[in-house]
Amino acid sequence: MRKLLLGLDLGSSSVKASLLNADSGVVHASKSMPSKEMPIMAQKSGWAEQDPEMWWKYTVQVIQAVLKTGKVKPGELQAIGIAYQMHGLVVVDKDHQVLRPSIIWCDSRAIELGNSAFQELGEEYCLGNLLNSPGNFTASKLRWVMENEPEIADQIHKIMLPGDFIAMKLTGEILTSETGLSEGVFWDFKINELSDKVLANYQIPKSWIPEVKPSFSKQGEVTTEASKITGLEAGIPITYRAGDQPNNAFSLNVLKSGELATTAGTSGTVYGVTTEPLSDPKSRVNTFVHVNHQIEKPSYGVLLCINGTGILNSWLKRNLGAGDFDYQEMNIWAKSAPIGAVGLSFLPFGNGAERILENRILGAQLLGLDLLQHDKTHLMRAAQEGIVSALTYGFDIMKDMGLNLNKVKAGRANMFLSPVFRSAFIHMNEVELDFYNTDGAQGAARGAGVGAGVFSTTQEAFETLELLETFTPNPNFIPQYQEVYATWKEHLLTFLKN
Known part of the structure; x- marks a missing residue:
């Protein structure tokens, strides 16, 4: 009989499920829904909300699809793992009914509340005990609800992160994790409570x-x-849960100090593991509890996040193509334009407040447009190079914190499917990139296997992880890409001064 593990990955664009064979590492079925990105509601500028019941609807559909495609028989499925978009707020009443739409990760409404809390709690406490400013994280979002929607707050029984909500729908139990509470800036790292x-x-x-x-x-x-x-089947246990970035790192077997993972979905991230509780004085990058953290063996994840990543690519696809072309065609057009896109630069910061900009809302900016020279190929390339430039800007902050950034791991997914994106990434940052056949849903499935004891160790869980290719910088291209980054950074600094 097969030993199967189900991984669920709740993003802000879609919900994905993967059915993994624990013995062979083969994915017997994988499904993502909906076919178009899930809508994000923005009633006001800087707001971003989604309906948790929409997440549940698509979770049900992807589960049904992989069970059918994988021809799962009774007794084969051993456990379930859940990964989810970080920092969101879900509130329910005593009957487990959702009280309002979820305020998700890229919502900016609570910035000033977080800034005030940083002053009131004190810089020493926040950076020393929380490793972050309260900023725009889940705790601040909850306080916004309490101040602005008291009639909702009066009904709150429990608060949850998005993955906690999906787990509740499956099990009827409301639980969370240390890593989840740390991402909400509820966690005191010095006392582990x-x-x-x-x-x-x-x-x-x-x-x-x-x-x-x-x-x-x-x-x-x-x-x-x-x-x-x-x-x-009733009785199947949930044995793993984690936010999408700790889980992405886990899916790539990034568990030891000095290891790095990256991803580029709706947002773009670099996640580095360390045994030291590092903090950035300006909280431009953030430190959370990693999935393998133990009091006697501490493990922390330092997260660089750029909100405006794949969402910029999605915006271009939606508004320039009206559905007439796909991402693969966009990648081909981007590749046909020269490095630097003939002087065209994109600042991709159009998805709420950006942490690396100290929670400023800059908006996306297209600079250097020449109506006689530039066409859609330059636009596609400038967007991808602009996103990588933003990640490089964050890379520099992480280096200043003492992280060693020489080799990075990524899964075969999202914007890393683009040759232009990969090339810009390795050359701007002068890093090697290991490219693996995995994604967040597969990572959640492996996590479920660890939590259920199907795998005796994390090392065993990754024995079947497939390395597809290693990309190494070409010294001839490094100066060209660094010139692109220098121009981009000059544009950014000009805007930040204004």
């Missing part, structure tokens, strides 16, 4: 915080009701 000071400052009742479970552990079982809806 909830921060009573943050809760007191924001006046958040401690009873609203779910029970904490390790990332790798049994976290409830599929209920009879969820079984009827999804087709899953």
Whole structure:
């Protein structure tokens, strides 16, 4: 009988499920829904919300699809793992009913509340104990609800992160994890507990915080009701949960100090693992609990995040092509334009407040447009090079923190499918890039196997992970790409001065 593991990856664009064979590493079925990106509601500038019930609808559909395609028989599925978009806020009442749309990761409305909390709690406490400014994270979003929607706050029974919500729908239990609470800036790293000071400052009742479970552990079982809806067998355990960036690192077997992972979906990230509780004085990059953290063996993830990444590519596709071309064609056009796109530069910061810009909302900017020279090929290339330039700007911050950035791992997904994007990334940053046959849903499946004891060690979980290719910088191209970055950075600094 096959030993199968189900991984779910809840993003802001889609929900993906993968059915992994624990023995062979073969993916028997994989499905992503919807076919077009899930809508993000923005009632006001800087806002970003999604309906958690929409997430659940697509979760049910992808589960049903992979169970059918994979021809799963009773007893084969061993465990479920869940990865999810970080920093979102879900609030439910005592009957587990959602009280309002989720305020998701790229929503900027709570910036000033976070800035005020940083001053009130003090820089020394925030950077020393929280490793971050409260900023625009989940705790600040919750305080915004309390101040602006008291009628909603009065009904709150529990708060959750997006993955906690999906787990609740499957198991009926409301739980969370250390890494999840740290991403919400609820966690005191010095005492490895909830921060009573943050809760007191924001006046958040401690009873609203779910029970904490390790990332790798049994976290409830599929209920009879969820079984009827999804087709899953009742009693199958959830044994892993993590935010998308810690999970992306896990999916690439990035678990040791000095290892780095990157991804470029709706947002773009670089995630470095360290045993030291590092912090950036300006909180332009952020430190969270990594999935394998233990008190006796600490493990932290330093996260660089650029909000405006794949969403810029998606915007170009949607507005220039009206559905008439796909991302592969866009990548081909980008490759046909020369490095530097004949002087065209894109600042991709059009998806809310950017942490690397100290939570400023800059907006996306297209610079150097020549109506007699530039066409869609230059536009596509400038967008991809602009996104990589933004990541490079963040890379420099991480280097200043003491992280060693020489080799990075990425999965075969999203913008790393583009040869232009990969080339710009390795040459601007002068790094080697290991390219693996994996994604977030597969990572969540392997995590489930670790949490359920199907794999005896994390090393065993990754014995079947396939390295596809290693990309190494060509010294001849480094000066050209660094010139592109220098021009881009000059544009950025000009805007930041204004």
